[in-house]
Amino acid sequence: xxxxxxxxxxxxMGMTNKKSLKCEQHMGxxxxxxxxxxxxxxPELMFVYSYEKLSINESVPSRFSPxxxxxxxxxxxxxxxxPEDSALYLCASSRxxxxxxxxxxxxxxxxxxxxx
Amino acid sequence: xxxxxxSPEALRLxxxxxxxxxxxxxxxxxxxxxxxxxDPGKGPxxxxxxxSAGEEKEKERLKATLTxxxxxxxxxxxxxxxxxxxxxxxxxxxxxxxxxxxxxLLAVQP
Numbered sequence: 711x712x713x714x715x716x717x718x719x720x721x722x723m724g725m726t727n728k729k730s731l732k733c734e735q736h737m738g739x740x741x742x743x744x745x746x747x748x749x750x751x752x753p754e755l756m757f758v759y760s761y762e763k764l765s766i767n768e769s770v771p772s773r774f775s776p777x778x779x780x781x782x783x784x785x786x787x788x789x790x791x792x793p794e795d796s797a798l799y800l801c802a803s804s805r806x807x808x809x810x811x812x813x814x815x816x817x818x819x820x821x822x823x824x825x826x
Numbered sequence: 827x828x829x830x831x832x833s834p835e836a837l838r839l840x841x842x843x844x845x846x847x848x849x850x851x852x853x854x855x856x857x858x859x860x861x862x863x864x865d866p867g868k869g870p871x872x873x874x875x876x877x878s879a880g881e882e883k884e885k886e887r888l889k890a891t892l893t894x895x896x897x898x899x900x901x902x903x904x905x906x907x908x909x910x911x912x913x914x915x916x917x918x919x920x921x922x923x924x925x926x927x928x929x930x931l932l933a934v935q936p
Contacts, residue, residue: 714869716869741922751928752913752915752926752927752928752929753870753924753926755923755924758921758922758923765921766921766923798867800869800870802869804922806922807921807922808922809857809858809917809918809919809920809921809922809923810857810858810877810917812858812875812877813858813917813922814860814872814875815860815872815922815924816872817862817869817870817871817872818869819868819869820867820868820869822867
């Protein structure tokens with residue numbers, strides 16, 4: 711099973727709201743990722759967690775706050791977002807963070823976020 | 827600077843008309859080259875991983891190959907359900923950070 715699940719599928723929020731995106735995997739993977747994807751563009755890496763610890767933050771604004779409560783779960787807390795933050799937010803996981811040809815990242819279906 | 831470039835940006839084929847998509851890379855210390863398929867509004871679906879020049883992988887109508895400078899995704903006798911954006915991504919260095927190309931949008935007409 712190579713499934714990564716994400717909830718919700720769609721989210722509409724105002725600029726003053728606080729919301730959270732959730733990602734889950736049960737493949738025993740120890741690396742989890744958040745990506746942002748705008749229309750007709752490739753995914754852009756936001757955060758990497760390795761063994762539940764934040765490993766990479768790609769200079770993401772503080773209005774995005776990641777959290778990894780355990781090895782299967784990854785959350786992205788959203789606060790005071792801007793309309794330009796509207797995008798498809800993708801979660802991915804891999805066995806570890808160590809780069810190798812056989813450490814593929816598997817992506818979830820994404821959350822379509824609209825900020826009004 | 828590490829870079830991954832895909833061509834063409836868009837490709838329209840008739841059903842059964844075979845073709846190839848190109849992924850050129852300039853990545854020092856390549857650790858892996860990945861191909862993904864992405865349908866509109868959905869997450870990328872993993873297709874293949876390639877590591878060394880000369881390596882080939884096949885899955886149904888798709889075949890991926892790798893040289894020292896580029897990778898090709900060959901599509902044999904495509905069907906309309908093969909229509910999607912195909913992304914290639916390279917991995918190098920100390921982290922599993924994917925360097926994505928901009929993708930090829932494939933449309934297969936019946």
